[in-house]
Amino acid sequence: MQVQLKILRYDPERDQKPHWERYTVEAEPTAPLLSLLHTVKWEQDGSLTFRRSCAHGVCGSDAMLINGRNRLACKIRIDQLGSKVSIAPLPGLRVIKDLVVDMEDFFAKYRSVMPFQVDDGPMPARERLQSPEDRARYDDTTKCILCAACTTSCPSFWAKDSYVGPAAIVNAHRFIFDSRDEGAEERLEILADADGVWRCRTVFNCTDACPRGIQITRAILEVSSAIVERRV
Ligand code: FES
Numbered sequence: 001m002q003v004q005l006k007i008l009r010y011d012p013e014r015d016q017k018p019h020w021e022r023y024t025v026e027a028e029p030t031a032p033l034l035s036l037l038h039t040v041k042w043e044q045d046g047s048l049t050f051r052r053s054c055a056h057g058v059c060g061s062d063a064m065l066i067n068g069r070n071r072l073a074c075k076i077r078i079d080q081l082g083s084k085v086s087i088a089p090l091p092g093l094r095v096i097k098d099l100v101v102d103m104e105d106f107f108a109k110y111r112s113v114m115p116f117q118v119d120d121g122p123m124p125a126r127e128r129l130q131s132p133e134d135r136a137r138y139d140d141t142t143k144c145i146l147c148a149a150c151t152t153s154c155p156s157f158w159a160k161d162s163y164v165g166p167a168a169i170v171n172a173h174r175f176i177f178d179s180r181d182e183g184a185e186e187r188l189e190i191l192a193d194a195d196g197v198w199r200c201r202t203v204f205n206c207t208d209a210c211p212r213g214i215q216i217t218r219a220i221l222e223v224s225s226a227i228v229e230r231r232v
Helices: 033-044 104-112 132-136 154-161 168-175 183-193 205-209 218-232
Strands: 004-007 021-026 063-066 069-073 084-088 093-098
Touching: 004 033, 021 033, 069 205, 084 132, 104 168, 168 183, 168 218, 183 218, 205 218
Parallel strands: 004 084
Antiparallel strands: 004 021, 063 069, 063 084
């Protein structure tokens, strides 16, 4: 089928402001959008700039605003989008060029919630054991690939970009509810800040945007509840 792509382009070294450019590409209906972007770049306009790596929904590098929704270009097929597709960079982040955004602030927020296991006890002779039930407690939030689709679809983040955002909270959740971890108190203290979990307005945009199907709003509410329970 013939697909018309409308892509928001911006080269800060050349353009005053972003502008739309249009391309027509022949594609199989089952093709992922990423392969059409490759066709444009390799056959029509080598200056088109976007991130991608695995092409299998694992690395999280090709999240973008596709037909008005944040999605991974490698996971969404043309037959899910139709013959006219608009593509823009993730909203709310500084554009470096075309579909490439500056992720540094996003990763700084991720790092701020201590996304690693804290355990200062003596090293066990073998691995730190955990029951299947305890492992299941945080299974959902282990699936995050840090694509930023959730945080950049959140109206609270658009309104105040100091909000730590859904992705950072998801990654805090993954350790807060890990029975082997001892850093929960510190993480909950960080997320009790004015720019922490309280900025969530349960709009569910993050949950809708997540390409891994993580129940993000529920995870945020579980972290909020944990903060309240500890204070009580
Ligand atoms: S290219 Fe890795 S998630 Fe799409």
